[in-house]
Amino acid sequence: MNYIPHTPEDIQQMLATIGAKSIDELFKDIPEELKPKSFNLPASKSEYQVTQSLQKLSAKNAAGLVNFLGAGFYDHIIPAAVDSLSSRPEFYTAYTPYQPECSQGWLQAIYEYQSLICELTGLDVSNASLYDGGTALFESAMMALRHTGRNKIILDSGVNLIYRTMLYTYTSNLAIEFVEIPVAHGQSCREELFKYLDDKTAAVIFQNPNFFGAVDDYSDIVERVHKCGALAIASVYPISLGMLKTPGEMGFDIATGEGQSLGILLSFGGPYLGFMAARSQLVRQMPGRIVGATVDSDGKRGFVLTLQAREQHIRRQKATSNICSNEALCALRAAVFMSLLGREGFKELAEHNYQKAEFAKETLSRINGVQVKRSSPTFNEFTVLLPRQADEVVQRMIEKGFACGFPLGRFYKGMDNYLLVAVTEKRTKEEICRLADSLEAVL
Amino acid sequence: MNIPKDFFYTKDHEWARIEGKIAYVGITDYAAHSLGDITFVELPKINETLKQAGHCATVESVKAASDVYAPLSGKVLTVNTQLAANPELINQSAYEKGYFFSMEFSNETEKAKLMDAAGYQKYVEGIAE
Numbered sequence: 271m272n273y274i275p276h277t278p279e280d281i282q283q284m285l286a287t288i289g290a291k292s293i294d295e296l297f298k299d300i301p302e303e304l305k306p307k308s309f310n311l312p313a314s315k316s317e318y319q320v321t322q323s324l325q326k327l328s329a330k331n332a333a334g335l336v337n338f339l340g341a342g343f344y345d346h347i348i349p350a351a352v353d354s355l356s357s358r359p360e361f362y363t364a365y366t367p368y369q370p371e372c373s374q375g376w377l378q379a380i381y382e383y384q385s386l387i388c389e390l391t392g393l394d395v396s397n398a399s400l401y402d403g404g405t406a407l408f409e410s411a412m413m414a415l416r417h418t419g420r421n422k423i424i425l426d427s428g429v430n431l432i433y434r435t436m437l438y439t440y441t442s443n444l445a446i447e448f449v450e451i452p453v454a455h456g457q458s459c460r461e462e463l464f465k466y467l468d469d470k471t472a473a474v475i476f477q478n479p480n481f482f483g484a485v486d487d488y489s490d491i492v493e494r495v496h497k498c499g500a501l502a503i504a505s506v507y508p509i510s511l512g513m514l515k516t517p518g519e520m521g522f523d524i525a526t527g528e529g530q531s532l533g534i535l536l537s538f539g540g541p542y543l544g545f546m547a548a549r550s551q552l553v554r555q556m557p558g559r560i561v562g563a564t565v566d567s568d569g570k571r572g573f574v575l576t577l578q579a580r581e582q583h584i585r586r587q588k589a590t591s592n593i594c595s596n597e598a599l600c601a602l603r604a605a606v607f608m609s610l611l612g613r614e615g616f617k618e619l620a621e622h623n624y625q626k627a628e629f630a631k632e633t634l635s636r637i638n639g640v641q642v643k644r645s646s647p648t649f650n651e652f653t654v655l656l657p658r659q660a661d662e663v664v665q666r667m668i669e670k671g672f673a674c675g676f677p678l679g680r681f682y683k684g685m686d687n688y689l690l691v692a693v694t695e696k697r698t699k700e701e702i703c704r705l706a707d708s709l710e711a712v713l
Numbered sequence: 714m715n716i717p718k719d720f721f722y723t724k725d726h727e728w729a730r731i732e733g734k735i736a737y738v739g740i741t742d743y744a745a746h747s748l749g750d751i752t753f754v755e756l757p758k759i760n761e762t763l764k765q766a767g768h769c770a771t772v773e774s775v776k777a778a779s780d781v782y783a784p785l786s787g788k789v790l791t792v793n794t795q796l797a798a799n800p801e802l803i804n805q806s807a808y809e810k811g812y813f814f815s816m817e818f819s820n821e822t823e824k825a826k827l828m829d830a831a832g833y834q835k836y837v838e839g840i841a842e
Contacts, residue, residue: 419758554753585778
């Protein structure tokens with residue numbers, strides 16, 4: 271069967287219309303080194319053969335490692351009900367809910383997701399989700415620029431480097447002045463920050479816990495930020511909100527974050543989940559879809575996409591964002607995950623993470639030459655100073671069966687001997703003790 | 714169609730009522746009806762400096778979001794705070810209760826670029842055909 275619908279005559283006609291002599295001429299802007307050397311594909315394989323070769327590929331994954339690696343993505347327990355409910359065909363095969371009359375189930379699920387995100391962050395409104403933590407943070411910066419009409423953004427360097435890089439990439443063609451504030455003793459350096467905070471500042475952006483795992487109360491900074499007429503934005507780790515002060519309690523205007531830890535599988539590159547919540551005054555600057563509750567003509571409760579005049583299909587090039595999609599299935603998983611845990615369960619989960627990490631800190635600090643950094647409180651992730659290069663240690667620990675953490679030297683200059691260790695509720699006392707023993711052996 | 718006599722008009726369907734150095738600004742009855750039920754309006758900030766034909770406000774209706782352009786250059790004096798809670802005033806009373814803001818305009822000669830009521834009437838009839 272021929273899968274190419276165009277006859278040679280069709281192709282000639284199209285080329286003549288656009289004024290190109292050949293297909294090669296049409297693609298001449300593509301650099302030679304990027305063009306494939308040949309289009310000769312290998313002969314087709316049977317289903318069985320394909321399965322075999324994919325299995326061979328997947329066997330290359332170091333899947334059995336005991337995981338102490340976090341750095342933005344965390345290895346949490348996912349209850350079986352999350353898979354079971356999110357794979358129901360009513361959800362799994364449905365297209366985006368443009369027509370409320372035939373999408374009530376989906377709309378209600380997203381509405382509940384939004385309500386849960388609002389409760390979690392302590393803020394008024396949530397959108398229907400964004401692609402990932404990085405895009406959510408970028409969009410929140412754009413909200414602040416539009417809301418204030420200013421063009422300076424102060425970024426704490428405790429914000430994940432991946433997110434900072436995404437911010438710079440997405441805004442590379444805009445006239446935005448970025449200032450990065452160094453982290454001092456694990457926490458945001460207030461003195462430095464206040465030097466740059468002025469009436470040109472649109473937003474100040476933090477991460478809590480920051481990339482080093484340090485927890486901070488930003489209330490004092492947020493107050494100063496508001497005095498300057500700027501917005502305060504926090505990128506947060508949702509599980510930590512089971513025990514930490516919420517962004518709402520600290521006075522933040524917008525909270526964003528990576529929702530992977532809310533029932534979404536760890537996978538290389540996603541799909542993940544960007545969440546965003548804000549104060550109600552900012553709702554019209556919010557990107558993406560928002561589901562609202564309403565009543566139908568019989569007075570029965572129902573759900574619709576609301577405030578759509580912000581969006582691309584109505585406002586065109588002046589839309590708040592070019593994102594008019596969301597991560598519906600991932601948001602559904604998050605909603606199911608949070609509902610299953612409930613308020614008390616969520617607190618308990620956070621408590622487990624905290625206690626286990628504290629136990630790991632104790633255990634690791636007993637190793638000769640290893641120094642656990644204690645200048646600020648942490649949640650479930652902390653920084654360890656090793657007597658040798660962390661990159662090397664990580665390699666050796668893989669041989670011992672551990673993903674022992676993230677070498678901070680990859681993201682921060684001069685931190686080659688620092689390791690970032692995450693401990694979730696999944697890790698047992700025995701695993702933590704084995705981690706310490708193995709670490710001692712490889713140092 | 715309601716087109717008050719002593720007002721000035723733009724091709725983008727804004728009106729300006731001029732009292733000395735001060736201009737009251739809104740969108741015309743024709744514009745309000747074309748947009749349908751108006752649900753939200755984003756107004757300029759007080760003291761903001763506007764440029765003639767520059768973007769100064771945004772109107773959202775159930776059908777569309779449209780930009781509003783300043784009929785004259787100058788500085789915003791007051792904004793109609795009623796519109797935040799009652800955007801329907803624009804549909805009900807485009808030239809009075811539904812005004813957007815007042816401004817102190819800076820350049821008398823810019824008035825020459827605006828249409829009078831008769832001119833705007835003709836312009837709108839032209840669009841209708």
